Amino acid sequence: xxxxxxxxxxxxxxxxxxxxxxxxxxxxxxxxxxxxxxxxxxxxxxxxxxxxxxxxxxxxxxxxxxxxxxxxxxxxxxxxxxxxxxxxxxxxxxxxxxxxxxxxxxxxxxxxxxxxxxxxxxxxxxxxxxxxxxxxxxxxxxxxxxxxxxxxxxxxxxxxxxxxxxxxxxxxxxxxxxxxxxxxxxxxxxxxxxxxxxxxxxxxxxxxxxxxxxxxxxxxxxxxxxxxxxxxxxxxxxxxxxxxxxxxxxxxxxxxxxxxxxxxxxxxxxxxxxxxxxxxxxxxxxxxxxxxxxxxxxxxxxxxxxxxxxxxxxxxxxxxxxxxxxxxxxxxxxxxxxxxxxxxxxxxxxxxxxxxxxxxxxxxxxxxxxx
Amino acid sequence: xxxxxxxxxxxxxxxxxxxxxxxxxxxxxxxxxxxxxxxxxxxxxxxxxxxxxxxxxxxxxxxxxxxxxxxxxxxxxxxxxxxxxxxxxxxxxxxxxxxxxxxxxxxxxxxxxxxxxxxxxxxxxxxxxxxxxxxxxxxxxxxxxxxxxxxxxxxxxx
Numbered sequence: 001x002x003x004x005x006x007x008x009x010x011x012x013x014x015x016x017x018x019x020x021x022x023x024x025x026x027x028x029x030x031x032x033x034x035x036x037x038x039x040x041x042x043x044x045x046x047x048x049x050x051x052x053x054x055x056x057x058x059x060x061x062x063x064x065x066x067x068x069x070x071x072x073x074x075x076x077x078x079x080x081x082x083x084x085x086x087x088x089x090x091x092x093x094x095x096x097x098x099x100x101x102x103x104x105x106x107x108x109x110x111x112x113x114x115x116x117x118x119x120x121x122x123x124x125x126x127x128x129x130x131x132x133x134x135x136x137x138x139x140x141x142x143x144x145x146x147x148x149x150x151x152x153x154x155x156x157x158x159x160x161x162x163x164x165x166x167x168x169x170x171x172x173x174x175x176x177x178x179x180x181x182x183x184x185x186x187x188x189x190x191x192x193x194x195x196x197x198x199x200x201x202x203x204x205x206x207x208x209x210x211x212x213x214x215x216x217x218x219x220x221x222x223x224x225x226x227x228x229x230x231x232x233x234x235x236x237x238x239x240x241x242x243x244x245x246x247x248x249x250x251x252x253x254x255x256x257x258x259x260x261x262x263x264x265x266x267x268x269x270x271x272x273x274x275x276x277x278x279x280x281x282x283x284x285x286x287x288x289x290x291x292x293x294x295x296x297x298x299x300x301x302x303x304x305x306x307x308x309x310x311x312x313x314x315x316x317x318x319x320x321x322x323x324x325x326x327x328x329x330x331x332x333x334x335x336x337x338x339x340x341x342x343x344x345x346x347x348x349x350x351x352x353x354x355x356x357x358x359x360x361x362x363x364x365x366x367x368x369x370x371x
Numbered sequence: 372x373x374x375x376x377x378x379x380x381x382x383x384x385x386x387x388x389x390x391x392x393x394x395x396x397x398x399x400x401x402x403x404x405x406x407x408x409x410x411x412x413x414x415x416x417x418x419x420x421x422x423x424x425x426x427x428x429x430x431x432x433x434x435x436x437x438x439x440x441x442x443x444x445x446x447x448x449x450x451x452x453x454x455x456x457x458x459x460x461x462x463x464x465x466x467x468x469x470x471x472x473x474x475x476x477x478x479x480x481x482x483x484x485x486x487x488x489x490x491x492x493x494x495x496x497x498x499x500x501x502x503x504x505x506x507x508x509x510x511x512x513x514x515x516x517x518x519x520x521x522x523x524x525x526x527x528x529x
Contacts, residue, residue: 148422148423152423194391198388
Protein backbone atom coordinates (compact mmCIF):
# COMPACT_ATOMS: atom_id res chain seq x y z
CA UNK A 1 0.00 0.00 0.00
CA UNK A 2 1.46 3.32 -1.01
CA UNK A 3 0.77 6.72 0.50
CA UNK A 4 -2.12 8.56 -1.07
CA UNK A 5 -0.09 11.70 -1.75
CA UNK A 6 3.51 12.85 -1.57
CA UNK A 7 6.72 11.32 -2.85
CA UNK A 8 8.24 7.85 -2.57
CA UNK A 9 11.78 7.36 -1.19
CA UNK A 10 13.00 7.03 -4.79
CA UNK A 11 11.79 10.55 -5.51
CA UNK A 12 8.74 9.50 -7.49
CA UNK A 13 5.65 11.64 -7.23
CA UNK A 14 2.30 10.18 -6.23
CA UNK A 15 -0.82 11.92 -7.51
CA UNK A 16 -4.51 11.14 -7.42
CA UNK A 17 -6.71 11.17 -10.49
CA UNK A 18 -10.28 11.13 -9.32
CA UNK A 19 -12.58 10.17 -7.69
CA UNK A 20 -13.98 13.42 -9.09
CA UNK A 21 -12.20 13.88 -12.38
CA UNK A 22 -13.92 14.59 -15.69
CA UNK A 23 -11.99 11.99 -17.66
CA UNK A 24 -12.66 9.08 -15.31
CA UNK A 25 -16.39 9.28 -16.26
CA UNK A 26 -17.53 8.57 -12.75
CA UNK A 27 -16.11 8.00 -9.33
CA UNK A 28 -12.99 6.06 -10.23
CA UNK A 29 -9.93 6.82 -8.12
CA UNK A 30 -6.52 6.21 -9.69
CA UNK A 31 -3.38 6.57 -7.56
CA UNK A 32 -0.58 7.20 -10.03
CA UNK A 33 3.14 7.01 -9.30
CA UNK A 34 5.03 9.33 -11.60
CA UNK A 35 8.68 9.71 -12.39
CA UNK A 36 8.79 13.07 -14.08
CA UNK A 37 5.96 12.71 -16.56
CA UNK A 38 6.35 8.97 -17.03
CA UNK A 39 3.85 6.67 -15.37
CA UNK A 40 5.49 4.05 -13.15
CA UNK A 41 2.37 2.56 -11.63
CA UNK A 42 -1.41 2.98 -11.75
CA UNK A 43 -3.42 1.70 -8.83
CA UNK A 44 -7.20 1.86 -9.22
CA UNK A 45 -9.16 2.28 -5.98
CA UNK A 46 -12.71 1.05 -6.26
CA UNK A 47 -15.78 1.10 -4.11
CA UNK A 48 -17.03 4.69 -4.37
CA UNK A 49 -20.24 3.60 -6.07
CA UNK A 50 -20.55 0.11 -4.66
CA UNK A 51 -24.25 -0.56 -4.03
CA UNK A 52 -23.98 -4.31 -3.37
CA UNK A 53 -26.19 -5.17 -6.31
CA UNK A 54 -25.23 -8.85 -6.13
CA UNK A 55 -26.27 -9.09 -2.49
CA UNK A 56 -29.43 -7.08 -3.13
CA UNK A 57 -30.42 -9.51 -5.87
CA UNK A 58 -30.36 -12.37 -3.36
CA UNK A 59 -33.37 -10.91 -1.58
CA UNK A 60 -35.37 -10.25 -4.75
CA UNK A 61 -37.43 -12.72 -6.72
CA UNK A 62 -36.56 -13.83 -10.25
CA UNK A 63 -38.90 -11.23 -11.71
CA UNK A 64 -37.73 -8.42 -9.46
CA UNK A 65 -33.95 -8.72 -9.70
CA UNK A 66 -33.82 -7.86 -13.39
CA UNK A 67 -34.58 -4.18 -12.94
CA UNK A 68 -31.57 -3.66 -10.62
CA UNK A 69 -29.17 -4.78 -13.32
CA UNK A 70 -30.12 -1.76 -15.44
CA UNK A 71 -28.17 0.23 -12.86
CA UNK A 72 -24.95 -1.73 -13.36
CA UNK A 73 -23.88 -0.75 -16.84
CA UNK A 74 -26.48 1.93 -17.41
CA UNK A 75 -25.42 2.48 -21.02
CA UNK A 76 -26.29 -1.07 -22.00
CA UNK A 77 -29.25 -1.51 -19.67
CA UNK A 78 -31.22 -3.58 -22.16
CA UNK A 79 -28.37 -6.02 -22.65
CA UNK A 80 -27.92 -6.48 -18.89
CA UNK A 81 -31.64 -7.17 -18.54
CA UNK A 82 -31.39 -9.54 -21.45
CA UNK A 83 -28.65 -11.57 -19.75
CA UNK A 84 -30.71 -11.92 -16.58
CA UNK A 85 -33.85 -12.87 -18.49
CA UNK A 86 -31.84 -15.49 -20.40
CA UNK A 87 -30.46 -17.13 -17.27
CA UNK A 88 -33.92 -17.44 -15.73
CA UNK A 89 -35.27 -18.85 -18.99
CA UNK A 90 -32.43 -21.34 -19.06
CA UNK A 91 -33.27 -22.54 -15.57
CA UNK A 92 -36.99 -22.82 -16.21
CA UNK A 93 -36.58 -23.99 -19.82
CA UNK A 94 -38.97 -21.39 -21.15
CA UNK A 95 -39.30 -21.19 -24.92
CA UNK A 96 -39.24 -17.54 -25.95
CA UNK A 97 -41.57 -16.66 -28.87
CA UNK A 98 -39.89 -15.66 -32.13
CA UNK A 99 -41.36 -12.16 -32.01
CA UNK A 100 -39.94 -11.52 -28.56
CA UNK A 101 -36.51 -12.75 -29.65
CA UNK A 102 -36.43 -10.36 -32.60
CA UNK A 103 -37.60 -7.44 -30.46
CA UNK A 104 -34.93 -8.23 -27.89
CA UNK A 105 -32.15 -8.35 -30.47
CA UNK A 106 -33.38 -5.10 -32.04
CA UNK A 107 -33.36 -3.39 -28.66
CA UNK A 108 -29.91 -4.79 -27.85
CA UNK A 109 -28.44 -3.46 -31.04
CA UNK A 110 -30.09 -0.06 -30.66
CA UNK A 111 -28.62 0.08 -27.16
CA UNK A 112 -25.20 -0.86 -28.50
CA UNK A 113 -25.33 1.95 -31.05
CA UNK A 114 -26.48 4.42 -28.38
CA UNK A 115 -23.72 3.32 -26.05
CA UNK A 116 -21.01 3.62 -28.68
CA UNK A 117 -22.39 7.02 -29.67
CA UNK A 118 -22.03 8.28 -26.13
CA UNK A 119 -18.58 6.73 -25.87
CA UNK A 120 -17.53 8.44 -29.10
CA UNK A 121 -18.68 11.83 -27.86
CA UNK A 122 -17.08 11.55 -24.44
CA UNK A 123 -13.91 10.04 -25.91
CA UNK A 124 -13.45 13.07 -28.15
CA UNK A 125 -14.24 15.36 -25.25
CA UNK A 126 -11.55 13.69 -23.12
CA UNK A 127 -9.04 14.49 -25.82
CA UNK A 128 -10.09 18.12 -25.96
CA UNK A 129 -12.73 18.29 -28.70
CA UNK A 130 -16.05 19.57 -27.42
CA UNK A 131 -18.29 19.63 -30.52
CA UNK A 132 -18.36 15.86 -31.25
CA UNK A 133 -20.19 15.36 -27.98
CA UNK A 134 -23.21 17.23 -29.35
CA UNK A 135 -23.06 15.44 -32.67
CA UNK A 136 -23.09 12.09 -30.89
CA UNK A 137 -25.96 13.13 -28.63
CA UNK A 138 -28.09 14.15 -31.58
CA UNK A 139 -28.14 10.59 -32.91
CA UNK A 140 -28.35 9.10 -29.44
CA UNK A 141 -31.36 11.30 -28.70
CA UNK A 142 -33.34 9.72 -31.54
CA UNK A 143 -32.58 6.26 -30.11
CA UNK A 144 -33.62 7.48 -26.69
CA UNK A 145 -36.91 8.68 -28.15
CA UNK A 146 -37.54 5.23 -29.61
CA UNK A 147 -36.82 3.66 -26.21
CA UNK A 148 -39.02 6.17 -24.45
CA UNK A 149 -41.94 5.41 -26.72
CA UNK A 150 -41.72 1.62 -26.58
CA UNK A 151 -40.22 0.91 -23.14
CA UNK A 152 -41.38 3.99 -21.24
CA UNK A 153 -37.97 5.16 -20.09
CA UNK A 154 -34.83 6.54 -21.62
CA UNK A 155 -32.09 4.85 -19.63
CA UNK A 156 -33.32 2.23 -17.16
CA UNK A 157 -35.97 0.56 -19.24
CA UNK A 158 -36.66 -2.78 -17.50
CA UNK A 159 -38.20 -4.04 -20.73
CA UNK A 160 -37.05 -7.65 -20.71
CA UNK A 161 -38.84 -10.14 -18.48
CA UNK A 162 -38.40 -13.91 -18.21
CA UNK A 163 -40.29 -15.24 -21.21
CA UNK A 164 -40.16 -12.24 -23.50
CA UNK A 165 -40.67 -8.53 -23.24
CA UNK A 166 -43.04 -6.54 -20.99
CA UNK A 167 -45.28 -5.14 -23.71
CA UNK A 168 -45.46 -5.21 -27.46
CA UNK A 169 -43.56 -2.66 -29.52
CA UNK A 170 -45.22 0.68 -30.06
CA UNK A 171 -47.05 1.04 -33.42
CA UNK A 172 -44.60 3.80 -34.38
CA UNK A 173 -41.55 1.70 -33.55
CA UNK A 174 -40.68 0.52 -37.06
CA UNK A 175 -41.26 3.96 -38.56
CA UNK A 176 -39.07 5.64 -35.95
CA UNK A 177 -36.26 3.12 -36.28
CA UNK A 178 -36.23 3.56 -40.05
CA UNK A 179 -36.09 7.32 -39.59
CA UNK A 180 -33.15 6.82 -37.25
CA UNK A 181 -31.35 4.61 -39.76
CA UNK A 182 -31.80 7.29 -42.38
CA UNK A 183 -30.49 10.00 -40.06
CA UNK A 184 -27.55 7.84 -39.07
CA UNK A 185 -26.51 7.18 -42.65
CA UNK A 186 -26.82 10.85 -43.46
CA UNK A 187 -24.62 11.90 -40.57
CA UNK A 188 -22.05 9.11 -40.15
CA UNK A 189 -19.54 10.78 -42.47
CA UNK A 190 -19.35 13.67 -40.01
CA UNK A 191 -17.77 11.34 -37.47
CA UNK A 192 -14.87 10.64 -39.77
CA UNK A 193 -14.55 14.26 -40.85
CA UNK A 194 -14.58 15.64 -37.34
CA UNK A 195 -12.60 13.09 -35.37
CA UNK A 196 -11.30 10.00 -37.15
CA UNK A 197 -9.34 11.83 -39.83
CA UNK A 198 -8.20 14.62 -37.56
CA UNK A 199 -4.43 14.74 -37.30
CA UNK A 200 -4.34 15.83 -33.65
CA UNK A 201 -6.65 13.02 -32.67
CA UNK A 202 -4.72 10.41 -34.63
CA UNK A 203 -1.37 11.46 -33.18
CA UNK A 204 -2.75 11.16 -29.68
CA UNK A 205 -4.25 7.72 -30.30
CA UNK A 206 -1.82 5.81 -32.51
CA UNK A 207 0.71 3.69 -30.66
CA UNK A 208 -0.78 4.61 -27.27
CA UNK A 209 -1.68 1.91 -24.78
CA UNK A 210 -0.87 -1.17 -26.82
CA UNK A 211 -2.59 -4.34 -25.57
CA UNK A 212 -0.96 -7.52 -26.81
CA UNK A 213 -3.40 -10.37 -27.59
CA UNK A 214 -1.81 -12.63 -24.97
CA UNK A 215 -2.12 -9.88 -22.36
CA UNK A 216 -5.76 -9.36 -23.27
CA UNK A 217 -6.31 -13.07 -22.81
CA UNK A 218 -4.53 -13.30 -19.46
CA UNK A 219 -6.24 -10.22 -18.01
CA UNK A 220 -9.66 -11.31 -19.25
CA UNK A 221 -10.19 -8.25 -21.43
CA UNK A 222 -13.26 -8.67 -23.63
CA UNK A 223 -15.34 -6.65 -26.00
CA UNK A 224 -14.04 -3.96 -28.35
CA UNK A 225 -10.94 -3.49 -26.19
CA UNK A 226 -9.82 -7.07 -26.90
CA UNK A 227 -11.02 -7.10 -30.51
CA UNK A 228 -8.75 -4.11 -31.15
CA UNK A 229 -5.86 -6.51 -30.46
CA UNK A 230 -7.14 -9.08 -32.91
CA UNK A 231 -8.53 -11.37 -30.24
CA UNK A 232 -11.77 -12.92 -31.45
CA UNK A 233 -14.12 -12.81 -28.46
CA UNK A 234 -17.58 -11.75 -29.67
CA UNK A 235 -20.07 -13.78 -27.64
CA UNK A 236 -22.67 -13.18 -30.35
CA UNK A 237 -20.49 -15.19 -32.74
CA UNK A 238 -18.83 -17.75 -30.45
CA UNK A 239 -21.75 -18.64 -28.18
CA UNK A 240 -24.76 -17.34 -30.13
CA UNK A 241 -27.88 -16.64 -28.12
CA UNK A 242 -31.38 -15.77 -29.36
CA UNK A 243 -31.23 -15.38 -33.16
CA UNK A 244 -27.68 -14.14 -33.57
CA UNK A 245 -26.58 -17.34 -35.34
CA UNK A 246 -29.10 -16.67 -38.14
CA UNK A 247 -28.03 -13.06 -38.67
CA UNK A 248 -25.54 -11.80 -41.18
CA UNK A 249 -22.94 -9.63 -39.49
CA UNK A 250 -19.21 -9.54 -39.05
CA UNK A 251 -17.12 -9.69 -35.94
CA UNK A 252 -15.06 -6.51 -36.13
CA UNK A 253 -11.35 -7.13 -35.64
CA UNK A 254 -8.36 -4.81 -35.72
CA UNK A 255 -4.81 -5.99 -35.23
CA UNK A 256 -2.80 -2.97 -34.06
CA UNK A 257 -3.91 -3.20 -30.43
CA UNK A 258 -3.41 0.51 -29.74
CA UNK A 259 -6.00 3.07 -28.77
CA UNK A 260 -6.78 3.94 -32.37
CA UNK A 261 -7.52 0.28 -33.16
CA UNK A 262 -9.97 0.12 -30.26
CA UNK A 263 -11.52 3.35 -31.53
CA UNK A 264 -11.93 1.94 -35.02
CA UNK A 265 -13.45 -1.28 -33.68
CA UNK A 266 -16.24 0.67 -32.02
CA UNK A 267 -16.84 2.88 -35.05
CA UNK A 268 -17.11 -0.18 -37.28
CA UNK A 269 -19.16 -2.08 -34.72
CA UNK A 270 -21.80 0.62 -34.87
CA UNK A 271 -22.14 -0.04 -38.59
CA UNK A 272 -22.49 -3.78 -37.95
CA UNK A 273 -25.25 -3.08 -35.43
CA UNK A 274 -26.98 -0.89 -38.00
CA UNK A 275 -26.70 -3.81 -40.41
CA UNK A 276 -28.40 -6.14 -37.92
CA UNK A 277 -31.18 -3.62 -37.31
CA UNK A 278 -31.73 -3.26 -41.06
CA UNK A 279 -32.07 -7.02 -41.44
CA UNK A 280 -34.64 -7.32 -38.67
CA UNK A 281 -36.71 -4.17 -38.78
CA UNK A 282 -38.95 -5.31 -41.64
CA UNK A 283 -38.97 -8.95 -40.55
CA UNK A 284 -40.50 -8.89 -37.08
CA UNK A 285 -42.59 -12.08 -37.02
CA UNK A 286 -46.18 -12.00 -35.81
CA UNK A 287 -47.11 -13.78 -32.62
CA UNK A 288 -46.86 -13.41 -28.88
CA UNK A 289 -44.40 -11.03 -27.36
CA UNK A 290 -44.24 -13.00 -24.13
CA UNK A 291 -44.36 -16.68 -23.28
CA UNK A 292 -46.86 -17.88 -20.68
CA UNK A 293 -45.05 -18.20 -17.38
CA UNK A 294 -46.14 -19.14 -13.89
CA UNK A 295 -47.01 -16.33 -11.50
CA UNK A 296 -44.23 -17.34 -9.10
CA UNK A 297 -40.96 -18.38 -10.70
CA UNK A 298 -38.89 -21.01 -8.93
CA UNK A 299 -35.60 -22.10 -10.44
CA UNK A 300 -34.83 -25.79 -9.91
CA UNK A 301 -31.90 -26.54 -7.61
CA UNK A 302 -28.61 -26.13 -9.40
CA UNK A 303 -26.41 -23.46 -10.93
CA UNK A 304 -26.90 -21.60 -14.19
CA UNK A 305 -24.63 -19.41 -16.25
CA UNK A 306 -25.26 -17.35 -19.35
CA UNK A 307 -23.21 -14.76 -21.12
CA UNK A 308 -24.06 -11.98 -23.51
CA UNK A 309 -22.08 -9.39 -25.39
CA UNK A 310 -22.72 -5.93 -23.98
CA UNK A 311 -21.37 -2.78 -25.55
CA UNK A 312 -18.29 -3.12 -23.35
CA UNK A 313 -17.60 -6.84 -23.49
CA UNK A 314 -18.74 -10.11 -22.08
CA UNK A 315 -21.27 -10.03 -19.27
CA UNK A 316 -21.76 -13.31 -17.45
CA UNK A 317 -24.58 -13.98 -15.00
CA UNK A 318 -24.14 -16.89 -12.60
CA UNK A 319 -27.02 -18.00 -10.39
CA UNK A 320 -26.96 -20.65 -7.72
CA UNK A 321 -30.46 -21.73 -6.85
CA UNK A 322 -31.60 -23.72 -3.84
CA UNK A 323 -35.02 -24.20 -5.38
CA UNK A 324 -36.66 -21.19 -3.76
CA UNK A 325 -38.18 -18.03 -5.17
CA UNK A 326 -34.99 -16.00 -4.71
CA UNK A 327 -31.46 -16.79 -5.87
CA UNK A 328 -29.13 -18.29 -3.25
CA UNK A 329 -26.14 -16.55 -4.77
CA UNK A 330 -25.80 -14.36 -7.82
CA UNK A 331 -22.60 -13.23 -9.46
CA UNK A 332 -22.10 -10.86 -12.35
CA UNK A 333 -18.94 -11.14 -14.39
CA UNK A 334 -18.86 -7.57 -15.58
CA UNK A 335 -16.74 -6.51 -18.55
CA UNK A 336 -15.67 -3.19 -17.04
CA UNK A 337 -13.84 -4.73 -14.09
CA UNK A 338 -11.63 -6.94 -16.24
CA UNK A 339 -10.99 -4.18 -18.74
CA UNK A 340 -9.90 -1.82 -15.97
CA UNK A 341 -7.44 -4.36 -14.59
CA UNK A 342 -5.21 -4.09 -17.66
CA UNK A 343 -4.87 -0.30 -17.29
CA UNK A 344 -1.84 -0.60 -14.99
CA UNK A 345 -0.13 -2.95 -17.41
CA UNK A 346 -0.56 -0.79 -20.51
CA UNK A 347 0.01 2.56 -18.79
CA UNK A 348 3.44 1.77 -17.30
CA UNK A 349 6.18 3.62 -19.09
CA UNK A 350 3.88 5.96 -21.00
CA UNK A 351 3.26 9.64 -20.41
CA UNK A 352 0.57 10.99 -18.12
CA UNK A 353 -1.29 12.69 -20.98
CA UNK A 354 -1.73 9.36 -22.76
CA UNK A 355 -3.56 7.88 -19.77
CA UNK A 356 -6.72 9.74 -20.80
CA UNK A 357 -6.64 8.15 -24.26
CA UNK A 358 -6.16 4.70 -22.72
CA UNK A 359 -8.98 5.09 -20.22
CA UNK A 360 -11.25 6.52 -22.89
CA UNK A 361 -10.78 3.66 -25.30
CA UNK A 362 -11.20 1.02 -22.59
CA UNK A 363 -14.69 2.56 -22.25
CA UNK A 364 -15.03 2.29 -18.50
CA UNK A 365 -18.43 2.63 -16.90
CA UNK A 366 -17.79 2.89 -13.18
CA UNK A 367 -21.10 1.51 -11.81
CA UNK A 368 -20.38 -1.58 -13.88
CA UNK A 369 -16.97 -1.99 -12.23
CA UNK A 370 -18.17 -1.53 -8.66
CA UNK A 371 -21.71 -2.90 -8.95
CA UNK B 372 13.28 11.46 -48.96
CA UNK B 373 12.69 12.82 -45.50
CA UNK B 374 11.87 16.37 -46.53
CA UNK B 375 9.15 15.34 -49.03
CA UNK B 376 7.52 13.10 -46.44
CA UNK B 377 7.65 15.90 -43.89
CA UNK B 378 5.97 18.38 -46.23
CA UNK B 379 3.33 15.79 -47.17
CA UNK B 380 2.58 15.27 -43.50
CA UNK B 381 2.21 18.99 -42.90
CA UNK B 382 -0.17 19.41 -45.82
CA UNK B 383 -2.13 16.32 -44.78
CA UNK B 384 -2.50 17.72 -41.27
CA UNK B 385 -3.71 21.10 -42.52
CA UNK B 386 -6.19 19.36 -44.84
CA UNK B 387 -7.61 17.22 -42.03
CA UNK B 388 -8.11 20.27 -39.84
CA UNK B 389 -9.78 22.13 -42.71
CA UNK B 390 -12.19 19.23 -43.28
CA UNK B 391 -13.20 19.31 -39.63
CA UNK B 392 -13.57 23.07 -39.66
CA UNK B 393 -15.78 22.89 -42.76
CA UNK B 394 -18.23 20.74 -40.81
CA UNK B 395 -18.23 23.27 -37.98
CA UNK B 396 -18.90 26.10 -40.41
CA UNK B 397 -21.71 24.11 -42.02
CA UNK B 398 -23.60 24.03 -38.73
CA UNK B 399 -22.68 27.66 -38.07
CA UNK B 400 -24.65 28.62 -41.19
CA UNK B 401 -27.45 26.02 -40.99
CA UNK B 402 -29.53 27.01 -38.00
CA UNK B 403 -32.48 24.82 -38.99
CA UNK B 404 -30.58 21.65 -38.13
CA UNK B 405 -30.25 22.61 -34.48
CA UNK B 406 -32.45 20.34 -32.39
CA UNK B 407 -32.04 21.90 -28.94
CA UNK B 408 -35.21 21.82 -26.85
CA UNK B 409 -35.79 24.85 -24.68
CA UNK B 410 -36.87 23.11 -21.51
CA UNK B 411 -38.51 24.38 -19.24
CA UNK B 412 -39.80 27.11 -21.57
CA UNK B 413 -41.42 24.51 -23.81
CA UNK B 414 -43.54 22.92 -21.08
CA UNK B 415 -46.78 23.70 -22.94
CA UNK B 416 -45.72 21.93 -26.09
CA UNK B 417 -43.75 19.17 -24.42
CA UNK B 418 -45.31 15.86 -25.36
CA UNK B 419 -44.33 12.68 -23.57
CA UNK B 420 -45.27 9.28 -24.99
CA UNK B 421 -48.20 7.53 -23.36
CA UNK B 422 -46.02 4.68 -22.10
CA UNK B 423 -43.64 7.01 -20.26
CA UNK B 424 -43.14 5.84 -16.67
CA UNK B 425 -43.43 8.91 -14.47
CA UNK B 426 -45.24 7.86 -11.32
CA UNK B 427 -47.90 5.38 -10.25
CA UNK B 428 -51.44 6.76 -10.12
CA UNK B 429 -54.86 5.23 -9.59
CA UNK B 430 -57.45 6.48 -12.07
CA UNK B 431 -60.94 7.25 -10.72
CA UNK B 432 -64.08 7.70 -12.78
CA UNK B 433 -66.59 10.53 -12.40
CA UNK B 434 -68.45 8.66 -9.63
CA UNK B 435 -65.21 8.58 -7.55
CA UNK B 436 -64.80 4.86 -8.08
CA UNK B 437 -61.58 2.95 -8.69
CA UNK B 438 -60.79 -0.61 -9.74
CA UNK B 439 -58.57 -1.70 -6.83
CA UNK B 440 -59.66 -4.83 -4.97
CA UNK B 441 -56.91 -4.73 -2.39
CA UNK B 442 -55.33 -8.01 -3.51
CA UNK B 443 -51.78 -6.72 -2.67
CA UNK B 444 -50.34 -8.11 -5.92
CA UNK B 445 -48.61 -4.77 -6.50
CA UNK B 446 -47.18 -4.76 -3.00
CA UNK B 447 -45.71 -8.23 -3.52
CA UNK B 448 -44.38 -7.38 -6.97
CA UNK B 449 -42.59 -4.22 -5.86
CA UNK B 450 -38.86 -4.75 -5.33
CA UNK B 451 -38.40 -1.71 -3.07
CA UNK B 452 -41.36 -1.76 -0.72
CA UNK B 453 -42.78 1.30 -2.43
CA UNK B 454 -46.43 0.31 -2.16
CA UNK B 455 -48.31 -0.51 1.03
CA UNK B 456 -51.93 -1.62 0.80
CA UNK B 457 -54.02 -0.99 3.91
CA UNK B 458 -57.27 -2.97 3.80
CA UNK B 459 -60.49 -2.71 5.77
CA UNK B 460 -63.72 -4.68 5.89
CA UNK B 461 -66.83 -3.08 4.44
CA UNK B 462 -70.16 -4.35 5.71
CA UNK B 463 -72.59 -4.69 2.85
CA UNK B 464 -76.38 -4.01 3.29
CA UNK B 465 -76.95 -7.77 3.53
CA UNK B 466 -74.62 -7.94 6.52
CA UNK B 467 -71.76 -9.61 4.66
CA UNK B 468 -68.19 -8.60 5.31
CA UNK B 469 -66.30 -7.55 2.19
CA UNK B 470 -62.60 -6.76 1.94
CA UNK B 471 -61.79 -3.36 0.43
CA UNK B 472 -58.89 -0.97 0.42
CA UNK B 473 -58.67 1.70 3.06
CA UNK B 474 -55.52 3.35 1.75
CA UNK B 475 -53.02 2.54 -0.98
CA UNK B 476 -49.87 4.24 0.27
CA UNK B 477 -47.30 4.99 -2.40
CA UNK B 478 -43.78 6.13 -1.53
CA UNK B 479 -42.57 8.05 -4.57
CA UNK B 480 -39.18 8.56 -2.94
CA UNK B 481 -38.54 4.80 -3.02
CA UNK B 482 -39.97 4.18 -6.46
CA UNK B 483 -37.66 3.30 -9.37
CA UNK B 484 -40.42 3.33 -12.03
CA UNK B 485 -39.78 -0.29 -12.94
CA UNK B 486 -43.42 -0.85 -13.94
CA UNK B 487 -43.64 -4.24 -12.16
CA UNK B 488 -46.65 -3.24 -10.04
CA UNK B 489 -48.63 -2.11 -13.09
CA UNK B 490 -47.83 -5.39 -14.86
CA UNK B 491 -48.78 -7.41 -11.77
CA UNK B 492 -52.16 -5.72 -11.19
CA UNK B 493 -54.92 -8.15 -12.24
CA UNK B 494 -57.68 -5.52 -12.43
CA UNK B 495 -55.73 -2.63 -14.09
CA UNK B 496 -56.33 -0.41 -11.09
CA UNK B 497 -53.01 1.42 -11.24
CA UNK B 498 -51.29 2.95 -14.24
CA UNK B 499 -48.18 4.98 -14.91
CA UNK B 500 -48.67 8.73 -15.31
CA UNK B 501 -46.54 10.95 -17.53
CA UNK B 502 -45.60 13.50 -14.87
CA UNK B 503 -41.90 13.76 -14.26
CA UNK B 504 -41.20 16.90 -12.25
CA UNK B 505 -41.30 15.38 -8.79
CA UNK B 506 -39.06 17.78 -6.83
CA UNK B 507 -40.50 19.07 -3.56
CA UNK B 508 -39.00 20.77 -0.54
CA UNK B 509 -40.44 18.39 2.05
CA UNK B 510 -39.92 14.67 1.62
CA UNK B 511 -43.18 13.89 3.40
CA UNK B 512 -44.98 15.22 0.34
CA UNK B 513 -43.59 12.29 -1.62
CA UNK B 514 -45.61 9.77 0.38
CA UNK B 515 -48.90 9.71 -1.44
CA UNK B 516 -52.25 8.03 -0.92
CA UNK B 517 -53.40 6.94 -4.34
CA UNK B 518 -57.10 6.39 -3.74
CA UNK B 519 -59.28 9.47 -3.35
CA UNK B 520 -61.03 10.05 -0.02
CA UNK B 521 -64.42 8.28 0.20
CA UNK B 522 -63.74 6.45 -3.05
CA UNK B 523 -65.31 3.06 -3.65
CA UNK B 524 -64.60 0.07 -5.79
CA UNK B 525 -66.25 0.01 -9.17
CA UNK B 526 -69.17 -2.38 -9.64
CA UNK B 527 -68.28 -5.65 -11.30
CA UNK B 528 -64.57 -5.59 -10.41
CA UNK B 529 -63.63 -8.63 -8.38
